[in-house]
Amino acid sequence: MSEPMVQVHNVTKVYERGKQQVEVLHGLTLDIPKGDFVALMGPSGSGKTTLLNLIGGLDKPTSGEITVGGNRIDQLGSGALARWRAHNVGFVFQFYNLMPVLSAEANVELPLLLTKLSAAQRRKNVAVALEVVGLADRAKHKPRELSGGQEQRVAIARALVSDPQLLVCDEPTGDLDRKTADEILGLLQVLNKEHGKTIVIVTHDPKAAEFAQRTLHLEKGQLLEQAA
């Protein structure tokens, strides 16, 4: 097997709800090799989003180790974790989460404000990212002037623009119709196959499995069988 991109080792996650403690993940272990395209499925509340957030460094495990691209991200402080996210991981959400006041290209440029790139260099990278998602002609449009599928493409361009090796997507097609959903999944497949991105998507969509290389099932905070 090729070298690992994501290593989750014996991770538990406990949320505090007032006085109550809820353990969502119970000693979960998972390896995702570089270049993989994993679909993470499972019933609502099984902990998919929780796991994805941990892999993407949005939250920290209660115990256990998480190594991504060779970095022990569970040990990073919040500032270092933010810097790590900026360079190593792209996020795509169900509701796109674009900045409504910014044009498509400005949305895509936003993560580059954290880099030392010149304005011209930023513009170039933005153009490339929009080209990749097939939205070069909509660069000046505001999110509300775009369809759901187009918004999601902008969001994918934003996730790509700083060239991270890992993309994590939480139900990226959950709000789209079948045809548009297939287009987005096809785009992710291209990013995986042609650009070598490692992709983890959480989905309820059984068809997503057809696009992914493999599917994992999470139930009550534990992984079931690993389908081929």
Place this chain on the structure above:
Amino acid sequence: MTRTGFVIANLFRKRVRTILTLLSVIMAFLLFGLLQSVNSVFSSGADFVGATRLFVQARVSFTTALPVSMVPKLEAIPGVVRVAYQQWFGGVWLPTNTPLIMFTLDPQRYHDVYPEWKMPEDQWQAFEHTRTGLIVGRQLAQQYGWKVGQKVPISSNIWPQKNGSKAWQFDLVGIFDGKDADWQKRTNLAFIQQDYFDEANQFGIKGRTNFFILKLAPGANAEAISKTVDAMFENSPDETKTQTEKDFNISFVKQIGDIGLIVRWILFAVFFTLLLVVGNTMAQSVRERIPELAVLKTLGFSDGSVLGFVLAEAFALVLLGGLVGLTLASIAGAMVEKQTGGQFLLELDRGVWLLGVAAIVLMSLAVGGLPALRARRLKIVDALAGR
């Protein structure tokens, strides 16, 4: 796009709300600029530089009368060339019930002390020799269409005549103008003879006046003379307060009340209201884009950067409104200055601008601080999940 561009784009996410808020900031700083410069006029110290005339009033208040018999003593002081005096008549133009700026005075003395007023010499003569004579400034004459030679009925809200009637009648014997644009703007005055007043008023008030005007010799030491005058009448029944024309004009307005205190209270109320208005705008604006702020953090912006974005927004809002408001205040101040012929120098001096900038910074922190801290504390996973 830059970080600044991003802040400005966010500022105008709700255009109407931002503009309304901006207007309230502009209004507040306009008021601040005007009131603060009024205040600095009133709190400025005595300035004797270049004074050619001194005003002598009763120490308690210029509404307290002084005896005209002080004139020879004042005129004996070295450096004093000539002394005139004026008493408030409380004139009212009956047909429109409009108060007039009207004084009783000694025509000749006044003429000597105020060469700035231009009037044909025969009219000065007529004023001196007509017991019921009245002279008025050009503006006043134009306003009411008065012509030399006509009778002008004026009532006094202070002084009835011997027959008990408050309605006086004067003969208009002259119309004066100012020697230059500044003085021409002040020709809204009216003067009558002190002698006629002395004999015709009901209370038998004689030889009393509200203030003396000392005309100084060229190069005379105004400050020293003012001290000499006040020392001369110290511990007498008629203690005096002597100041320059400019300071006298200022203290005239000060009679209304403690200007500084009034100004402070108004500004306190204005800025307190502003705090609520802008604070509410900022809080609302942060509340309605919690998910967006969480996305910023997701993309790798630090907690500090997100705090910075919100603070910068508050600062941009208050700075823009503040600078516009202060600029409007300085324009308005310059207009007031022109209108009053330079009697009120309402320019925004450096002190007012500095205070204004300090107010802008403090106000930004006050209205942006809490929302910015809230944005900084935001936990990504909770915010994204709408918790």
